[in-house]
Amino acid sequence: MKIPRPPHNWRIGYRQAVVVQKKLALQVRETSLEVEPRFAAGIDAAYSKDGSKCIAGVVLWDLKTMDDIEHHTAVTEVGFPYIPGLLTFREGQAMLAALRNLKNRPDILLFDGQGIAHPRGIGIASHIGVITGMPSVGCAKSRLVGSFVMPGEKKRSKSPLLYRKERVGTVLRTRDHVKPVFVSIGHLIDLDAAEKLVLDCAIKYRLPEPIRLAHQLVALEKAEGS
DNA sequence: GCGACAG
DNA sequence: ATCTTGTCGC
Numbered sequence: 001m002k003i004p005r006p007p008h009n010w011r012i013g014y015r016q017a018v019v020v021q022k023k024l025a026l027q028v029r030e031t032s033l034e035v036e037p038r039f040a041a042g043i044d045a046a047y048s049k050d051g052s053k054c055i056a057g058v059v060l061w062d063l064k065t066m067d068d069i070e071h072h073t074a075v076t077e078v079g080f081p082y083i084p085g086l087l088t089f090r091e092g093q094a095m096l097a098a099l100r101n102l103k104n105r106p107d108i109l110l111f112d113g114q115g116i117a118h119p120r121g122i123g124i125a126s127h128i129g130v131i132t133g134m135p136s137v138g139c140a141k142s143r144l145v146g147s148f149v150m151p152g153e154k155k156r157s158k159s160p161l162l163y164r165k166e167r168v169g170t171v172l173r174t175r176d177h178v179k180p181v182f183v184s185i186g187h188l189i190d191l192d193a194a195e196k197l198v199l200d201c202a203i204k205y206r207l208p209e210p211i212r213l214a215h216q217l218v219a220l221e222k223a224e225g226s
Numbered sequence: 227g228c229g230a231c232a233g
Numbered sequence: 234a235t236c237t238t239g240t241c242g243c
Contacts (some may be wrong), residue, residue, distance in 0.1 A: 045234085047234060051235085082233065084230080085232080090233075090234095091233075112233075114232050117232090123232065140232050140233085141233085142231095142233090143231090143232080144230095144231065145230090145231085176243080177242090182232085
């Protein structure tokens with residue numbers, strides 16, 4: 001599938017990365033979904049044993065038949081250290097490459113990380129959403145920024161994630177008695193639709209199936225390439 | 227100045 | 234993320 005080239009270089013310094021984020025953050029849009037999504041692409045990444053390469057995986061999930069339509073991986077050289085708030089500069093390049101391998105166009109992108117629940121309002125889900133111009137959602141396993149009260153123990157219990165007096169996401173319980181996930185809009189979607197997508201995909205486990213499968217995919221790729 | 231800190 | 238097996242709890 002056709003994916004635009006990033007409007008910036010991936011191998012840049014910390015200072016420049018922050019400048020890039022501030023610029024792209026102005027393009028993030030919260031809107032209602034055009035149509036009900038049917039195909040969601042789950043994206044995740046892993047690293048080669050020596051940590052020199054980033055392995056990204058994408059799984060195109062059919063929300064209707066609850067099936068894996070197609071999946072691919074892509075590998076790139078890691079050219080940026082892990083710095084909270086700058087994760088995109090470590091995995092973004094590989095993720096875009098993996099998305100280019102898709103034959104079918106997803107209705108929406110689901111990321112293992114934050115959307116706008118980020119210091120500068122542009123976590124990996126929002127960043128890739130802006131570059132691709134596609135609707136996207138962030139579903140992180142832990143908090144980056146913001147405060148909240150722990151939601152109830154039952155599935156679907158939730159509480160708002162607040163940051164600087166603003167609502168940036170939802171702490172959502174996807175299964176009874178399991179740690180909640182942190183959902184935030186990425187781009188071109190609203191929080192209600194983002195929450196619904198995550199719940200609709202979290203059928204058997206805590207994480208949405210597309211993300212869980214993408215995680216297994218890169219884990220296998222990692223094992224082979226060693 | 228002291229913590230917090232996606233993956 | 235990654236190093237790693239069994240084990241306690243719903």
